[in-house]
Amino acid sequence: AGTTATADAAAAGGALENLDTSNTLGAAGSNTSQWVLGPVVNTYIRGRLLGKGGFAKCFEMTNAKTQRVYAGKIIAKSTVTKMRARQKLRSEIQIHASLRHPHVVQFEHFFEDDEYVYILLELCDAQTMMELVKRRKRLTEPEARYFMVQILDALEYMHRRCVIHRDIKLGNVFLTRDLQVKIGDFGLAAKLEYDHERKKTICGTPNYIAPEVLSGKNGHSYEVDVWSVGVVLYTMLIGKPPFETTDVKTTYKRIKANIYTFPTNVSISRAARELIVSTLNATPEQRPRLSDIWHSEFMQGPVPRCLPRSAMESEPTAA
Numbered sequence: 001a002g003t004t005a006t007a008d009a010a011a012a013g014g015a016l017e018n019l020d021t022s023n024t025l026g027a028a029g030s031n032t033s034q035w036v037l038g039p040v041v042n043t044y045i046r047g048r049l050l051g052k053g054g055f056a057k058c059f060e061m062t063n064a065k066t067q068r069v070y071a072g073k074i075i076a077k078s079t080v081t082k083m084r085a086r087q088k089l090r091s092e093i094q095i096h097a098s099l100r101h102p103h104v105v106q107f108e109h110f111f112e113d114d115e116y117v118y119i120l121l122e123l124c125d126a127q128t129m130m131e132l133v134k135r136r137k138r139l140t141e142p143e144a145r146y147f148m149v150q151i152l153d154a155l156e157y158m159h160r161r162c163v164i165h166r167d168i169k170l171g172n173v174f175l176t177r178d179l180q181v182k183i184g185d186f187g188l189a190a191k192l193e194y195d196h197e198r199k200k201t202i203c204g205t206p207n208y209i210a211p212e213v214l215s216g217k218n219g220h221s222y223e224v225d226v227w228s229v230g231v232v233l234y235t236m237l238i239g240k241p242p243f244e245t246t247d248v249k250t251t252y253k254r255i256k257a258n259i260y261t262f263p264t265n266v267s268i269s270r271a272a273r274e275l276i277v278s279t280l281n282a283t284p285e286q287r288p289r290l291s292d293i294w295h296s297e298f299m300q301g302p303v304p305r306c307l308p309r310s311a312m313e314s315e316p317t318a319a
C-alpha cells in the first residue's frame, strides 16, 4: 500500500481535520503502519494487544528503524463518525500532545490513514494501579505516599497548564516496570481558557465523579481532581473505592450525601484519615488545594525512594 504524510504531535490539531476527509493513503489492516514526513519514513510493526478501550485498541508498536517500542492506540475512524465524538478525540489529542512531564504518559506521535487514527504513547508495561491494588488488596502508607508524590506532581503540572484531567482513577495511573507513575487517558480532560472559568458539562462519566459534577449547578473546576485524589488515596489504603455500591444510582446518592465509612477491620493512621476526609469534602472550595495536600501531616511521613519489583505482588518487607 502507498503511504502519504500526515503529521506528528506538533501538528496534531491541524492533522485531525483529515478525520473526515479520505485523501490519505495507508497500510490499514496490515500489521505494519507507516508515518511519512518529507523524506523520513517511519515504519511501525504491530505487536501484542495491550488492551481495549471504548474506541481504541492498544497494541505494542515497534519503530522498525529505532526498535523503540510504544503503546499504539488505534482508533477506527468508522467508530468516530459523530461530530461530538470527533471533537472529543481531537480535544484528547490536542491536550495530551501539549503535555510533557516525567509522570504523564508521554504523547509521542500521532498519524492517520484512510481508516485509522494512530496515537503513539510511551509504553507503560506494568499495567495500572488498579491491577496493582487488586493483586495486593491494599497498600501500605509509605507506598501510598510514594504514589501520591508522583500523582500530585503530575496534577500540579497539569493545573499550572490550565488542564483538568477529570478522570483520575487507579485505572488511569499507569505504571512502568520500575513502578514509576504515568498519568494517562486524557479522554475527559479539559483546558480552561481563562481564570475562574467553570466547566458546565463533561462528555462522558468520570469514574470517581465529584458531587459538583453530579449536581451540575455551579459548574466545576480543578477541585474535581482533588476529590479524585481523595478517592485514589482511600482506595489504595482501604482496598475499595469509598462510594462503591452494586448500582450506580445508589453510588451517586452516596456521593451527593457524602456517605462513606472507614471499615473497622482495616487500620489506617489518623493523618491518612484526616487527609481523606478533607479531600472528600462535598463543598469544592473547602477541599485542600494541591499545595495543602503536600503540606498535610500524612505527606510528611516516610516516602520510599523506589519500590522493589516484588511490590507488584506482595508487601515490601522494608517499605
Ligand code: ADP
Pocket: 050, 051, 052, 053, 054, 055, 056, 057, 058, 071, 073, 105, 121, 122, 123, 124, 125, 174, 184, 185, 187
Ligand atoms: P479506555 O478507553 O479504557 O480509557 P484507552 O483507550 O486509553 O482506555 O486504552 C485501552 C487500553 O490500552 C488500556 O486499558 C490499557 O490496557 C492499554 N493502554 C493504554 N495506554 C497505554 C500505555 N501508555 N501503555 C500500556 N498500555 C496502555
